[in-house]
Amino acid sequence: MTTTLQIHHAVELWSATRRYGAGxxxxxxxxxxxxxxxxxxxxxxxxxxxxxxxxxxxCAAGLDRVTAGRVLIDGVELTPLSEKALTRLRRERVGFVFQAFNLVGALTAEQNVELPLRLAGRRAQRGQVRAMLQEVGLADRAGHRPSELSGGQQQRVAIARALVTRPAVLFADEPTGALDNTASREVLRLLRSAVDRHAQTVVMVTHDPLAAAHADRVLFLADGVIVDELREPRGAEQIAARMAHLETRDV
Structure with missing residues (x-):
């Protein structure tokens, strides 16, 4: 199944193919x-x-290059970009949240959130970083280093860091995979809020139907192809049933 593209997307893939190896x-x-x-x-x-x-x-985030096809972020095609230009685009228009948090251990929560701005050569506006920490409920942890925070708190710092530049898109790769249920719910609430309150675009890879139930749309992949799609899913059970069907379709 191939999803029809529309105009004015934050991210677009056109006949995107990625092969590894040769022959x-x-x-x-x-x-x-x-x-x-x-x-x-x-x-x-x-x-x-x-x-x-x-x-x-x-490939959609520009962390890997497609073998064939096209990828656009915020209207900019990635294929012709040099590595330097691609790095600049990611810093300015893309946010990342990973399962492993990827915070800098020597920096405080506030310094970690400010880091993308510094790397992009931008000065944080007065109160901008503290406001982001306030938004994720960690204003009172601004001076704490990652080792002094729980896993859920670290992931919330990572979300604040990803959103501080107001990127065109936030990519999240299994953002709740290392968290307990309570911390997972809070992280998913923050991602949902970023979409609803700030018109943020979020693309999340997950194996968890409960996490996917927070999304507006669920894409199902098999063998490198989009084979199914749910719009406005009606809960985790519906998503889990689709996944179960997908996993047994070739059995």
């Missing part, structure tokens, strides 16, 4: 995928292990 040993991880992610939308990407969901995220 008979070549593996196609993404196979001519065309899909768009609209502004102010929350999309979850699901699929069995090896389905290509992480490859889709990495």
């Amino acid at each position: 008979e040993q070549a593996v196609t991880a993404l196979d001519q995928v065309s899909v768009g992610f609209a502004p102010a939308s929350f999309t979850a990407v699901m699929g069995p292990s090896g389905s290509g969901k992480s490859t889709l995220l990495h």
Whole structure:
């Protein structure tokens, strides 16, 4: 199944293909995928292990280059960009949240949130960083280092860091994978709030139907192809049923 693209997407993939290796040993991880992610939308990407969901995220985010096809972020095509220009685009227009948090251990929560601005050569506006920490409920932890924070608090700092530049899109790769249920719910609430309150675009790879139920749309991948889609899912049970069908379709 191929999703029809519309105009004015935060992210677009056109016949995006990613192959690894060459000749008979070549593996196609993404196979001519065309899909768009609209502004102010929350999309979850699901699929069995090896389905290509992480490859889709990495190619869409400019962390990996497609072998064929096109990828655009905020209207800018990635293919012709040099590595320097691609790095600049990611810093200015893309936010990332990973399962492992990826905070800098030597920096405080406030310094971690400010880091993307500093790397982009931008000066934080007065109160901007503290406001982001306030938004994720950690204003009183601004001076704490990651080792002094719980896993859920670290992920909330990572979300504040990803959103401080107001990127065109925030990519989240299994953002609740290392968290307990309470911390997971808070992280998902913050991602949902970023979409609803700030018109942020969020694309999240997850294996968890409960996490995917927070999204407006769920894409299902298998063998590098989008094979199913749910819009406005009616809860985790519906998503889990679709996943179960996907995992048994070739059995």
